[in-house]
Amino acid sequence: MFKTYETELAGRKLILETGKLAELANGSVLVRYGDTCVLVNVTASKEPKEGIDFFPLSVDFEEKLYSVGKIPGSFMKREGKPSDKAILTSRAIDRPLRPLFPKDFRNDVVVVATVLCVEQDNSPEVAAMIGAAAALAISDIPFGGPTAAVNVGLVDGKIIINPKEAEREKSDLTLTVAATESKITMIEAGANEVPNEVMLEAIKVAHEEIKKLCKFIAQIQQEIGKPKFEYKSFEVDHEVYEYIEQNFKEEMKEKVQEEDKETRDNNIAELSDKIANSYIEEFGEEAAEEHKSDIAEAIYKLEKKCVREMIFFEHKRVDGRALDEIRPLSCEVGLLPRTHGSALFTRGQTQVMSVATLGMISEEQKLDGIDTEESKRYIHHYNFPSYSVGEARPSRGPGRREVGHGALAEKALVPVLPSKEEFPYAIRVVSEVLSSNGSTSQASICGSTLSLMDAGVPIKRPVAGISTGLVTNPDDDSDYIMLVDIQGLEDFFGDMDFKVGGTEKGITAIQVDIKCDGLTYEIIEEAFEKTRIARKHILDDIMMPVISKPREDISAYAPRIISTTIKVEKIKDVIGKGGETINKIIDATGVKIDIEEDGQVYIYSNDQEKAKQALEIIEDIVREVEVGAIYYGEVVRLMNFGAFVDLGFGGKEGLLHISKISKERVKNIEDVLHVGDKVAVKVTDIDEQGRINLSMKDLKDSKDNEEIQE
Numbered sequence: 001m002f003k004t005y006e007t008e009l010a011g012r013k014l015i016l017e018t019g020k021l022a023e024l025a026n027g028s029v030l031v032r033y034g035d036t037c038v039l040v041n042v043t044a045s046k047e048p049k050e051g052i053d054f055f056p057l058s059v060d061f062e063e064k065l066y067s068v069g070k071i072p073g074s075f076m077k078r079e080g081k082p083s084d085k086a087i088l089t090s091r092a093i094d095r096p097l098r099p100l101f102p103k104d105f106r107n108d109v110v111v112v113a114t115v116l117c118v119e120q121d122n123s124p125e126v127a128a129m130i131g132a133a134a135a136l137a138i139s140d141i142p143f144g145g146p147t148a149a150v151n152v153g154l155v156d157g158k159i160i161i162n163p164k165e166a167e168r169e170k171s172d173l174t175l176t177v178a179a180t181e182s183k184i185t186m187i188e189a190g191a192n193e194v195p196n197e198v199m200l201e202a203i204k205v206a207h208e209e210i211k212k213l214c215k216f217i218a219q220i221q222q223e224i225g226k227p228k229f230e231y232k233s234f235e236v237d238h239e240v241y242e243y244i245e246q247n248f249k250e251e252m253k254e255k256v257q258e259e260d261k262e263t264r265d266n267n268i269a270e271l272s273d274k275i276a277n278s279y280i281e282e283f284g285e286e287a288a289e290e291h292k293s294d295i296a297e298a299i300y301k302l303e304k305k306c307v308r309e310m311i312f313f314e315h316k317r318v319d320g321r322a323l324d325e326i327r328p329l330s331c332e333v334g335l336l337p338r339t340h341g342s343a344l345f346t347r348g349q350t351q352v353m354s355v356a357t358l359g360m361i362s363e364e365q366k367l368d369g370i371d372t373e374e375s376k377r378y379i380h381h382y383n384f385p386s387y388s389v390g391e392a393r394p395s396r397g398p399g400r401r402e403v404g405h406g407a408l409a410e411k412a413l414v415p416v417l418p419s420k421e422e423f424p425y426a427i428r429v430v431s432e433v434l435s436s437n438g439s440t441s442q443a444s445i446c447g448s449t450l451s452l453m454d455a456g457v458p459i460k461r462p463v464a465g466i467s468t469g470l471v472t473n474p475d476d477d478s479d480y481i482m483l484v485d486i487q488g489l490e491d492f493f494g495d496m497d498f499k500v501g502g503t504e505k506g507i508t509a510i511q512v513d514i515k516c517d518g519l520t521y522e523i524i525e526e527a528f529e530k531t532r533i534a535r536k537h538i539l540d541d542i543m544m545p546v547i548s549k550p551r552e553d554i555s556a557y558a559p560r561i562i563s564t565t566i567k568v569e570k571i572k573d574v575i576g577k578g579g580e581t582i583n584k585i586i587d588a589t590g591v592k593i594d595i596e597e598d599g600q601v602y603i604y605s606n607d608q609e610k611a612k613q614a615l616e617i618i619e620d621i622v623r624e625v626e627v628g629a630i631y632y633g634e635v636v637r638l639m640n641f642g643a644f645v646d647l648g649f650g651g652k653e654g655l656l657h658i659s660k661i662s663k664e665r666v667k668n669i670e671d672v673l674h675v676g677d678k679v680a681v682k683v684t685d686i687d688e689q690g691r692i693n694l695s696m697k698d699l700k701d702s703k704d705n706e707e708i709q710e
Contacts (some may be wrong), residue, residue: 027139040131096178148213183518341455354447382406412501412509620649654692
């Protein structure tokens with residue numbers, strides 16, 4: 001049955017429609033937010049996926065270019081693989097939903113948000129997040145919502161919910177918050193060095209709006225929601241777990257306490273084999289085979305319990321650190337002799353090498369998406385090869401995790417980059433994870449800062465990144481332990497990975513992954529303060545002693561820039577018909593040239609003399625011919641009515657009529673002028689078509705000869 005539900009969000013109508021489209025999905029909602037329309041469908045498999053130990057949730061945010069009236073630019077003229085923006089939105093939808101499903105649920109669940117129409121003032125990402133929560137709520141899929149999300153901006157110090165396009169352009173904050181009625185479930189942010197207290201206030205304001213949306217969705221669920229279906233539980237067999245815990249808990253506790261990740265992994269592997277053999281001896285091979293998956297799950301569950309109990313009750317971490325203690329840190333710059341900038345940042349057994357490259361403005365990344373952003377000048381790529389975790393897997397290109405981590409580090413550095421006018425380069429940084437034991441994205445932020453400074457990029461201030469973790473009391477969420485600088489095991493078994501990048505002045509990026517049912521304001525506030533203190537230590541004590549400011553000059557292997565500004569109407573003269581003129585300049589000098597629509601010209605070359613030569617040619621082309629000025633030119637063509645004279649710059653020619661050559665009558669042009677002759681001429685006028693008329697007979701010998709321009 002077709003139903004429509006309406007509310008208001010940030011002063012604009014939000015309409016949820018269901019019962020008309022995609023009726024075979026478990027749950028379907030069409031979200032209309034202004035003229036933005038997003039169709040969200042959720043489906044679940046009837047049977048669980050066997051042989052896995054995780055919940056198989058898949059989320060796709062599908063950008064359809066027809067939604068903004070575009071035809072795809074690819075050869076096939078259809079949408080291809082998801083854009084980075086679509087992948088990041090899919091991750092943002094996934095993260096607040098995943099913890100709200102039952103822990104023992106193993107049925108495939110697929111969420112597909114299809115963007116049908118976009119009004120740039122109303123975010124399709126927010127519409128998709130709300131639609132996913134609503135579709136799951138009314139479906140028969142087991143789900144512990146409702147949840148909802150909003151965007152937050154900061155314009156002239158004022159917090160704005162779901163800022164419009166014009167507001168987003170001048171906002172100091174791009175924040176997405178997801179939450180239930182009681183807790184925050186996801187935070188994603190990019191910011192212009194926003195202080196902790198302002199960021200926390202923005203989250204609180206967002207939560208107030210989200211509470212209204214959660215009540216709205218709950219009312220819809222109460223009216224039309226389907227009963228949740230029964231599913232096969234994959235909770236570990238109680239008797240299997242009880243046997244393993246009673247007999248091996250103390251040994252497990254001992255085995256996990258090891259600073260070296262590889263040694264610890266080997267310890268757990270040996271203990272796992274011992275437990276499996278013990279179970280066979282106690283209950284027989286048939287019982288062991290029957291409970292094979294239960295044994296593996298029980299070992300994992302026991303390891304998790306031991307780690308969490310050590311942290312929570314004993315305030316003890318597996319590598320022996322104090323709760324606020326950061327792993328050993330080191331960094332260096334200038335590792336690679338011929339790259340434009342390079343750095344190595346090491347945090348414990350996590351090691352990331354970041355390499356910066358400077359290029360022409362025209363080399364910035366072109367974007368083909370559903371928003372108004374058409375290109376970006378700063379690009380950060382993050383690579384996570386299998387050898388970084390000691391595994392033997394072939395590389396298959398970046399996955400969603402790599403795209404997400406790269407975007408976080410990119411977001412963290414954008415606020416401190418110089419403007420294009422200050423530093424007219426496209427900038428790419430690649431972070432190669434060489435070794436991983438947690439917090440690689442934050443090491444990428446630190447490494448990127450160092451490599452940019454090594455490359456001579458005049459960033460405003462250095463940026464560092466750090467993460468905090470959490471272990472909560474399951475019976476009382478106000479009782480918790482927070483960890484600074486979590487390693488892989490603490491992330492894996494903990495309740496959150498709260499990643500914050502920023503400068504000494506404030507926050508530039510946040511990404512929060514949560515495994516529990518949400519965070520309180522107190523937890524968020526404490527995480528902000530702990531990361532601020534840790535960032536200061538990393539910046540002041542580790543990074544600044546190695547390189548305190550950007551290098552005065554860029555690498556000898558980076559292209560040098562000479563720039564000038566020409567009149568917009570002169571751009572066509574520099575480019576020439578079909579690019580003929582500019583290509584001649586490039587061929588003659590070996591430089592690269594970018595010309596912006598506003599007349600800004602950038603000349604790139606490793607040879608400064610060649611760059612200056614190209615600049616002189618361009619200045620000649622655009623130089624204005626002045627009426628009354630005298631030029632020393634070359635005769636290039638003879639006609640029966642006069643001669644054409646090249647004025648000596650930019651290929652500009654003028655007509656020297658036969659009657660203007662001499663005060664005496666000239667019968668035959670060839671009697672007085674020849675091709676190749678050098679002559680002084682005076683510009684008498686320039687007509688409306690731009691044709692230049694010259695004269696020799698109007699020259700005054702003494703005065704004019706002193707004013708000749710070459």
